[in-house]
Amino acid sequence: GAVVSQHPSRVICKSGTSVKIECRSLDFQATTMFWYRQFPKQSLMLMATSNEGSKATYEQGVEKDKFLINHASLTLSTLTVTSAHPEDSSFYICSARHTSNYGYTFGSGTRLTVV
């Protein structure tokens, strides 16, 4: 089956530093990947849509300069949280949409803690 690998699974960083999260589709190509944020006991909130070879589309209220998205290939998208602050602490999840059958597969998530 389709697998999406998300790395790292957990990361702790200091305030003011940047953190990069990778999302890879292992056995399929994904023209489009999505980045979500999930607070404790809440549902997933879409942050941005990442399209291979073009700029990401950000949802209202999401700062594009703070959450940098790069989708340089059909199997890799990265989310960089720049100048992280404690309020950025959350569970970040990526999803890849299959080019062939348009199904969605989610990564296992990244727990970010900013101290």
Next chain:
Amino acid sequence: TQLLEQSPQFLSIQEGENLTVYCNSSSVFSSLQWYRQEPGEGPVLLVTVVTGGEVKKLKRLTFQFGDARKDSSLHITAAQPGDTGLYLCAGESAGNMLTFGGGTRLMVKP
């Protein structure tokens, strides 16, 4: 913005009981998906329904898509402790984006 109202938010039941989770919207979706999420992990797809009125069964889980493709339900028969988790519905819009419902946190007590 398309919204999906999911209910109930929390459900605590005894093993063997039946339950239904509802997902409602005023918008029409091209498809509706149900996911289950364990703590600290990403959502795992349970089923996708596409056709209005469609019913799909997955062992003790029955999924239904409303005739107008605006609502859906998940029914679990004879719930077991292993069914405990967060259940999420997600509607796919014409823009190929998923809109998630608020989630239903289910706890099945032995």
